[in-house]
Amino acid sequence: MxxxxxxxxxxxxxxxxxxxxxxxxxxxxxxxxxxxxxxxxxxxxxxxxxxxxxxxxxxxxxxxxxxxxxxxxxxxxxxxxxxxxxxxxxxxxxxxxxxxxxxxxxxxxxxDIDEHRRHAVIASFERRARELGLWEEHVWGERIEDRGSQITFSALGQQAPLEAKLTWDPDGSKRQRLTQAVAADVPDLLVRSGGHTSVDVTDKGxxxxxxxxxxxxxxxxxxxxxxxxxxxxxxxxxxxxxxxxxxxxxxxxxxxxxxxxxxxxxxxxxxxxxxxxxxxxxxxx
CATH class of the missing domain: 3.40.50.1000 (HAD superfamily/HAD-like)
Known part of the structure; x- marks a missing residue:
């Protein structure tokens, strides 16, 4: 280990x-x-x-x-x-x-996360991303994806090209700020950085x-x-x-x-x- x-x-x-x-x-x-x-x-x-x-x-x-x-x-x-x-x-x-x-x-x-909590996560993602200046005007595809067992926020959209993803948040600070803000709204769920531009929410554990x-x-x-x-x-x-x-x-x-x-x-x-x-x-x- x-x-x-x-x-x-x-x-x-x-x-x-x-x-x-x-x-x-x-x-x-x-x-x-x-x-x-x-x-x-x-x-x-x-x-x-x-x-x-x-x-x-x-x-x-x-x-x-x-x-x-x-x-x-x-x-x-x-x-x-x-x-x-x-x-x-x-x-x-x-x-x-x-x-x-x-x-x-x-x-x-x-x-799966129950429907009430999924709605709460989706609302938090949009509110917090706007507050933090992370709600980008131009995105490629879906920005917030409800996967049932996981809610994922993709700052540039699900279909963003890799080159754009790599330059959006190279040090992870944007995702960290969003993660902390959303975690405060849904303390019973696990909020963590995902890919280059994404934040994921699942049940804790x-x-x-x-x-x-x-x-x-x-x-x-x-x-x-x-x-x-x-x-x-x-x-x-x-x-x-x-x-x-x-x-x-x-x-x-x-x-x-x-x-x-x-x-x-x-x-x-x-x-x-x-x-x-x-x-x-x-x-x-």
């Missing part, structure tokens, strides 16, 4: 052979880890993820909704991927999907630590036997809770790093195990 203030190792500094000996599941953040914001995975990444699914369970844990997992990940996988090995956890683990074996994805659970812990319970795999790969692994980043929970956390700067890490892990896994060496997974319930 990562101690307070400790740095998560960069992918290139990790002993991949040691990881290959211990790992029973590999989980990934999505945006800027598997793919650029809102864009599909590359062909090379898709082939690497498909190869991993044939060796061991693979999780995708993201603050985005299921539709984004579909467009960025699932739409890019071909029939060489073992879909039964995929574990999809949108909205930071507030919902969980498994392949049902008959052509569709089954929702195993969803932890719903973060990527919750997600990997819940996945551990669902599959009977110790958290310490899980790898979690993410780009926001500094303290305060939305991937950092997965490191704090005790996973073998790995830091990347973007999809290019992730692909290189996957290639290294696949080479290390092939001599020592195949997909059939894994403990059989439980069927969805």
């Amino acid at each position: 990562i101690g307070h203030g400790c740095e998560v190792p960069l992918w290139s500094d990790v002993d991949v052979e040691s990881v290959a000996d211990r790992v029973r599941l590999v989980a990934f953040d999505l945006d800027n880890t598997l793919a650029r914001s809102r864009l599909p995975m590359s062909g090379d990444m898709s082939r690497a993820i498909a190869a991993l699914t044939r060796m061991l369970p693979v999780g995708v844990i993201t603050g985005g909704r299921f539709a984004l997992v579909t467009s960025q990940v699932l739409s890019m996988l071909d029939d060489t991927a073992d879909l039964s090995s995929l574990h999809l956890m949108p909205t930071s683990g507030a919902s969980y999907y498994r392949w049902d074996g008959s052509g569709s994805w089954r929702q195993i659970y969803a932890i 719903i973060d990527k630590a919750f997600a990997v812990t819940r996945l551990s319970q669902e599959l009977g795999i110790d958290v310490g036997q899980m790898v979690f790969v993410g780009d926001r692994m500094s303290e305060g980043g939305n991937d950092y809770p997965a490191a704090k929970a005790g996973t073998m956390a790995i830091r990347v700067a973007g999809p290019h790093d992730t692909l290189q890490w996957c290639d290294r892990l696949l080479k290390a896994l092939r001599p020592v195990r195949g997909r059939t060496d894994q403990t059989p997974l439980p069927t969805p319930h």
Whole structure:
């Protein structure tokens, strides 16, 4: 487990052979880890993820909704991927999907915020963003998205280009001010910075630590036997809770790093195990 203030190792500094000996599941953040914001995975990444699914369970844990997992990940996988090995956890683990074996994805659970509190969050986002001068005149797409289990404010809109996102709040201070203001309005909910321009609200306790812990319970795999790969692994980043929970956390700067890490892990896994060496997974319930 990562101690307070400790740095998560960069992918290139990790002993991949040691990881290959211990790992029973590999989980990934999505945006800027598997793919650029809102864009599909590359062909090379898709082939690497498909190869991993044939060796061991693979999780995708993201603050985005299921539709984004579909467009960025699932739409890019071909029939060489073992879909039964995929574990999809949108909205930071507030919902969980498994392949049902008959052509569709089954929702195993969803932890939704009740309607009254969702309305309160939406009203707070608009009021506080206007007060703080963060209600931008021009946006690309939806600004406040009600995902049921998560409410997300995207300062530049859901479809904003990556270049605009990267320059809007490079030091995170705008998101921090908005987070603090909204948290004061809805103290019974968890308010935290999301992506480059976003702030997310979920029920308290719903973060990527919750997600990997819940996945551990669902599959009977110790958290310490899980790898979690993410780009926001500094303290305060939305991937950092997965490191704090005790996973073998790995830091990347973007999809290019992730692909290189996957290639290294696949080479290390092939001599020592195949997909059939894994403990059989439980069927969805």
